[in-house]
Amino acid sequence: MAVHPGIVAADQAPEKPLPESLTPAEFNRAVAELRRAIGDEWVFTDDEGDLRTYRDVYSTLPDEANMPSAAVAPRSVEEIQAILKIARSYQIPLWTVSTGKNYAYGGPAPRKPGFFVLDLNRMKRIIEVNEEHGYAVVEPGVSYFELYNYLQRRGSKLWIDPAAPGWGSVLGNLLEHGAGYTPYGDHLLMNCGMQVVLADGTVVETGMGALSGSATSSLYKYGCGPWVEGMFTQSNFGIVTKVGIWLMPEPPGYRPYLVTFPREEDLYQITEIVGPLRLNMLIPNAATTVGLIWEAAPNATRKQYYRGKGPMPMRHRRKMAQDLDIGMWNFYGALYGPEPIMDNNWKVLEEAFRSIPGAKFFFEGDRPNDPAWRYRVKLMKGVPNMTEFSLMNWVGSGAHIDFSPRSPVTGEDSMKQFTLIRDRANEYGFDYIGEFLVGWRELLNIFQLIFDRLDEDERRRAHECFGHLVNDFAEQGYGEYRTHLNFMDEIAGTYNWNDGALWKLHHRLKQALDPVGILSPGKSGIWPASKS
């Protein structure tokens, strides 16, 4: 039985999981108070209606595992403070999301059933764009599309750096340590200044913003004294309500390129080549090596090439690669800058990649009918789009969770990561669908575990496969940088040096800043004292 807006009675008992701290009567009273505080229409409790949009449609567990009992959508810091006051008095767990588009890692859903979602999607102000100094200040609900369109309308020469799906929150992605595809791809690095609301309602400006009338809030990162911003990322120590983000000035030139490689084992050599080129900044943006199926999916479905069960055999994959004129690995990069600099760097890059037999080169005007290439050309110059979501069509009812470990940038580590995942995925009947990105000094592997969520057996296999991968990788000294809700405790458990000293520190910070334990309990494996 759903709770209907406006007709909540204290004795009405909703038949759904509630936070452990609340009786049904308390739930109803709390909801009524929240409605008075921020308006009836911004408190959602209808399980069959609005609340269903807060499901994680891509989870390896059933919806019920992460189904909220209510959601609240404030539009200002003052409304957040009012919500916090009610949450503290009822001990309501509030799971904060920005736009709720953190798919593959949980989307808008909370860690545990019954939690309330604190949905900041209505906070959509683009507070400032500074063309001269190259930055924007945004609220949590501002998506890459919205910031991009705003800049375009103003005729701005500043680029943004979107995550692959453009509907995501600029602020939210940064807090999750997300990355993009231009030279400003390290989103946390490009953050400058935060506003944070603590569990007790205190509003804090970090960095230079802590100086009243500050002239440099969005210009100098570290402020004075302890630099605390990092502790509010991937965290549940506060609610981030504003961030400054540096924007890249449009460069004088842009040359995207694609190099395809014919063999799986080419990954070794690609990584050996790309590592030093990235370290020496000849590749100035995300150096992305995309596996066959990831690359093919915007152009094809699995059924077109293989109707059997289990992982697609090599000979079918070879046929697909041939038809689509792509490689077993496909390296994307771009040059930015004046022509002579791009000319110089391209010479070095081309020579390096040509050393791999069978390498084929493509440039901006090539492959006009290939949506995969077209969206990469956009992404690497900061134009948001949604093409990558077509990956989900690879199998019917495609859901996915992402496995995201980091290793050193060596051929050996790349092959070890690849084969560990491929073999484990194949063992559970899944295709390897992955890409490798080289950051400053580390190799990030994103494996999209795509599965048919309507097939219960497949869903279960996906869950089990993922759990094995976490252990497989920890044994090699490889850690994940981010994970799905339902694996946060497991992955936190792999960061166990000195009896889990770092997570014990996190728990002390949690207790100091949120003693009632209302903010996103369980985020990154950090629980309030009463639950841990």
Place this chain on the structure above:
Amino acid sequence: MAVHPGIVAADQAPEKPLPESLTPAEFNRAVAELRRAIGDEWVFTDDEGDLRTYRDVYSTLPDEANMPSAAVAPRSVEEIQAILKIARSYQIPLWTVSTGKNYAYGGPAPRKPGFFVLDLNRMKRIIEVNEEHGYAVVEPGVSYFELYNYLQRRGSKLWIDPAAPGWGSVLGNLLEHGAGYTPYGDHLLMNCGMQVVLADGTVVETGMGALSGSATSSLYKYGCGPWVEGMFTQSNFGIVTKVGIWLMPEPPGYRPYLVTFPREEDLYQITEIVGPLRLNMLIPNAATTVGLIWEAAPNATRKQYYRGKGPMPMRHRRKMAQDLDIGMWNFYGALYGPEPIMDNNWKVLEEAFRSIPGAKFFFEGDRPNDPAWRYRVKLMKGVPNMTEFSLMNWVGSGAHIDFSPRSPVTGEDSMKQFTLIRDRANEYGFDYIGEFLVGWRELLNIFQLIFDRLDEDERRRAHECFGHLVNDFAEQGYGEYRTHLNFMDEIAGTYNWNDGALWKLHHRLKQALDPVGILSPGKSGIWPASKS
């Protein structure tokens, strides 16, 4: 009366300021316990002997204002843990220094008289250097000279990025948000991984290092979950005992240049030119505009050009500029990379700087007898040296404290910063000795307030002048990024947005992590609960 090693008696009362928490008898007992824990020879209490090396010889206050009652110099994490146990039981304030070379900001001296100095200078291990991936892992006592020499001996092709005086601690400078002069000049940015000992003796590895057997401790910064490293910088929340630091691969080419400008008001145009060039990475390192006297001091003393009191008049300064062939402002920069790239960028830079009438250009082989130019050529390619210390010879018995505010990078802000400081300095009888550096997006002004410390009146004027500057700048929205011990409370007080919410947060963290209040009380204006 000094306390002599080995003959400490509980009834012996040293005639010197002690920590408020200690009676003389407790002091003696604590010292005896410390001696048992780490060895007699590493606990210093002799006011007339070893302890004098912990004075701040550059303070605007008398030595007594920051004179420790004892110093302890452990050589390992285990010894730090033993010291912490004693410090907790006696409530001893332990002021941590790495090499103690943080001159102009307090050197090795503690915030308050009587504090014990925890001197980490004996922890000198270079734990790892990784040539392939470009990083080093060092303990607090490792100086720039030591790391440089170590790399040279191994024939390494990695550069370091030293602060101007090469005797400083690599780790200590990073914790203070210090900067250098190569493209890796933002030292905190180039940090990857920390080991921290908390007040209770717990050892924490941050980031990827928290994963046992981690393959990426020094390769990926953000780890998984909250990223806590920043909170241990400019802070007293823990004792940092190890850092990873990324090192720049030697570039294929290096071209340092100096451009001199004849007029004080040229600063406006220099800043307008440099801002966009830095933002667009045509200037890839610290873009440093050095004022006349800073530039002259390695080559001259004040008395050679002016024997009067008060600031040196313009006509004497002009004469000095002419004799030394330097400008009222002197811009240093360097190009790095392959020849065609340096050629391309130099064309843009030269044209830009030539637009200022009277600009003169110098290159690597020029000015063979100018030590100022020679040391800059070294610094910008990561060769540590001590030449900048000759600045102290500008006046007899030269001491200095540094005033270090940040503003936006505009001509207007640069002139406002310059004239505010110059006028206030002149009002108090001091010369303007300053330089401007453009970071990612902000203009850092370092004003060296150089004074004769043996002249008590001059010392007092220096102190008063500095205090005024803090207020002058806060009124303009300009904050300092770092400051001398004796101005930490004042400057923390300028970060007062929302009733000092950020510092209230710092105090909550302090209480959570160091409830006894033993670690560096007062650092960055953060005091234990009992003192605040």
